[in-house]
Amino acid sequence: MTDRIPVLYGGKPIRDEVLGYGSQSITDHERQAVIEALEGDYITRGPTVEEFEERVAELVGVEHAIATTSGTTALHLAGDAAGFGPSDEVITTPLTFASTAHAATYNDATPVFADIDPHRRTLDPDAVREQVTDDTVGLVPMHYAGHPADIEELLEVADEHDLTVIWDACHAFGGSWRGEAIGAQRDMAVFSFHPVKNVTTGEGGMVVTDDDELAERCRRLRSFDMEYSPDGHDDEPWFQVTEGVGYNYNVTDLQAALGLAQLDRLEDFKQRRDEIIAQYDEALAGIDGIRTPPEPLESDPMYHLYAIEVCEAFGCDRKEFVNAMHAENIGVQVHYVPLHYHPHFQEEFGYEPGQFPETDRVYDGLVSLPLHAEMTEEDVSDVIDSVNNLGIYHSQR
Numbered sequence: 001m002t003d004r005i006p007v008l009y010g011g012k013p014i015r016d017e018v019l020g021y022g023s024q025s026i027t028d029h030e031r032q033a034v035i036e037a038l039e040g041d042y043i044t045r046g047p048t049v050e051e052f053e054e055r056v057a058e059l060v061g062v063e064h065a066i067a068t069t070s071g072t073t074a075l076h077l078a079g080d081a082a083g084f085g086p087s088d089e090v091i092t093t094p095l096t097f098a099s100t101a102h103a104a105t106y107n108d109a110t111p112v113f114a115d116i117d118p119h120r121r122t123l124d125p126d127a128v129r130e131q132v133t134d135d136t137v138g139l140v141p142m143h144y145a146g147h148p149a150d151i152e153e154l155l156e157v158a159d160e161h162d163l164t165v166i167w168d169a170c171h172a173f174g175g176s177w178r179g180e181a182i183g184a185q186r187d188m189a190v191f192s193f194h195p196v197k198n199v200t201t202g203e204g205g206m207v208v209t210d211d212d213e214l215a216e217r218c219r220r221l222r223s224f225d226m227e228y229s230p231d232g233h234d235d236e237p238w239f240q241v242t243e244g245v246g247y248n249y250n251v252t253d254l255q256a257a258l259g260l261a262q263l264d265r266l267e268d269f270k271q272r273r274d275e276i277i278a279q280y281d282e283a284l285a286g287i288d289g290i291r292t293p294p295e296p297l298e299s300d301p302m303y304h305l306y307a308i309e310v311c312e313a314f315g316c317d318r319k320e321f322v323n324a325m326h327a328e329n330i331g332v333q334v335h336y337v338p339l340h341y342h343p344h345f346q347e348e349f350g351y352e353p354g355q356f357p358e359t360d361r362v363y364d365g366l367v368s369l370p371l372h373a374e375m376t377e378e379d380v381s382d383v384i385d386s387v388n389n390l391g392i393y394h395s396q397r
């Protein structure tokens, strides 16, 4: 018997304040670091950005890390460095944020969607194989929620067809697969440091790679594609020239100082996320009609999202579930409306609803519950109680 009527059906909200699905965690440690950076010589890209890049490269175990203004611009740079261009096709997942596909579209290539493996919710290697044509040059898998894609098999597909791989690891910073950091896999990986992600720099992103040439190309494009010491001009120190259409994707030392301070707390962030996930798993696994996220396979992910699937047996559909949670002030979210439902991808590339059945099936029930390092025990139990209570209410109707 439920002791509380869900607010959607006339009861009172479980909490007065909205609990967001994601949030940054900022302490005096970060505040102090940013103030110190502000008092330094550089407030644009300076030595602190370099230090941040070195720390990330070391943490991931790669040669190069190139900081940019966002995960989106990191994908742009990586796609450009990979040489994606007009008449090229780049295969990616429809169950992602639009920026994943922009590794192709920003570079005038065509994004080609392949269906997902519904267990991992990431690109299905066999579906990828079916989409490969003579024009396919690249692959952009995304580690959904932080859960690693089928890295081994996707690399095999890339080898079979000589594809450049850009891992969209925007959800997965801080995790590992077979003892190797997520992001260390070839050819490049991309992180986002948006406030809801595993660590933040306000806005920010990073390309990581072991490849010297790709790294150099990303660095140049990030900053105007400028040659600062062209051959034959050694005695003309002012002679700096652009060699192509580059961008200004420079990040500031202030952001890098914030990022470095966040990295100091990375283990704590992971531990807190893991604790919350364990509590959710235990409490929700037994509820009829709730499918909890997949178990990690050969990996120790740092999860960005805790995405459940609400199935028929729960007694209401996803829409009602989301509205019921919002009414309780539990800020659940859906990641994502698949890209073949977006007008841009439909109008430009002819995608249609229903084209990717596994993606559609997963999407139908998908809901991300709040997950971030600042959540208190009370926050966690508010979420669990709300879900539980809604399930009981439906079972008694």
Ligand SMILES: Cc1ncc(COP(=O)(O)O)c(C=O)c1O
Residues within 6 Å of the ligand: 069, 070, 071, 072, 073, 096, 097, 099, 100, 142, 168, 170, 171, 191, 192, 193, 194, 204, 205
């Ligand atoms: C999977 C994925 N890729 C790329 C991005 C873009 O990152 P940013 O917001 O830093 O541009 C996001 C951001 O939400 C994302 O979730």
